[in-house]
Amino acid sequence: MSFQRVPGLVSVVVTVYNKLPYLTECLTSLLDQTYASWELILVDDASTDGSYEHAVNWLNVNEPALREGKGINLLRLPRNTGYAGAITAGxxxxxxxxxxxxxxxxLSHPERLARQVRHxxxxxxxxxxxxNYEVFEDGQPDRRMPVYWLKYGEQxxxxxxxxxxxxxxxxxxxxxxxxDRIGGHTRRIEGAEDYEFIAKVIRSGARNVDNLREVLYYYRKHQQQRSRDYFGKSKKEHGHDA
Structure with a gap:
């Protein structure tokens, strides 16, 4: 029997590795989504800072709201697998x-899921x-800056x-x-698993990819970001992080 996906449902995959200071704001931005039909899949990649326990507590407190048509999947990996392993598991x-x-x-804008599904x-x-998205320094969420490296359409x-x-x-x-067709992220390019996944989607024969011009996401800059270990001086060129 083939796997049947749930029509209209958005599965939101959040991977966590030692992100305790940011989890509440991240998850609250999802709880505030106007789109009703979504499930949360939170994968803890063997955090050591209490992130998993914090997520359990947050989910317990917010369970009534999340249970209104939303599924909750909390997976704790037995060992640290790295970003590609965690997100693919999710x-x-x-x-x-x-x-x-x-x-x-x-953080996600409250209309993010609704507008992406509609499109x-x-x-x-x-x-x-x-x-599209804006960047803010940790602790300064009201001082967001635009980005200019995104492209649209055929570009x-x-x-x-x-x-x-x-x-x-x-x-x-x-x-x-x-x-279902091409699988998830791989470890072939350490530190650029996100880039490789998108490139793989394009190469697989995906009919199209695009960006919405609306700002629907808020990207936090802080010292513990994973990509700082890999990109260093070229952060602005890559314009992304995990």
């Missing part, structure tokens, strides 16, 4: 017609959709064909059938 649990990514230290429903040729495929990057991974929503 995608395997996703039941939704759509899969959305949310980084544990970032995907109105444009069946698009299989993966990012959004996106050209950028990735040349080895470039122009979709913010944390903003991505894609059709569950994409994961």
């Amino acid at each position: 995608m395997y649990l996703a039941k939704g017609e759509f899969i959305a990514i949310q980084d544990a230290d970032d 995907l429903n109105h444009h069946p040729q698009i299989e993966l959709l990012g959004t 996106i495929g050209k950028v990735y064909a040349e080895g470039g990057h122009c979709i913010c991974h944390g903003t991505v929503m894609f059709r569950g059938t994409v994961f």
Whole structure:
């Protein structure tokens, strides 16, 4: 019997590795979504800072609101697998017609899921959709700055064909059938698993990818970001983090 995805459901995958200071804001931004049909898949990658216990407590406190048509899946991995392993594990649990990514230290606009689903429903040729976003320094959420490295429409495929990057991974929503067809993230390029996944979607024959021009995501800059270990001086060029 083939796997049947739930129509209209968005599976939001959040991976956590030692993100305790940011979890409440991240999860609250999801709880505040106007789109009703979504499930939370939170994968703790063997955190050592109490992130898992904090997530359990938060889910218990907010369970009544989350239970109103929303599924809760909390997975604690027995050992640290790295970003690619954690996010792919979460995608395997996703039941939704759509899969959305949310980084544990970032925030989503309340209309994010609704507007991405609406766009995907109105444009069946698009299989993966990012959004515009703004950046803020940790502790200064009201001082957000725009970004200028994103591309739109046909420009996106050209950028990735040349080895470039122009979709913010944390903003991505894609059709569950994409994961069913090509699988999730790999460890082939350590530190750039997000770039490789999007490039793989494009190469797989996805009919289209795009970015919404609306700002629907807020990206937090802080000293513990994973990509600082890999990109260093080229952060602005890559324009993304996890």
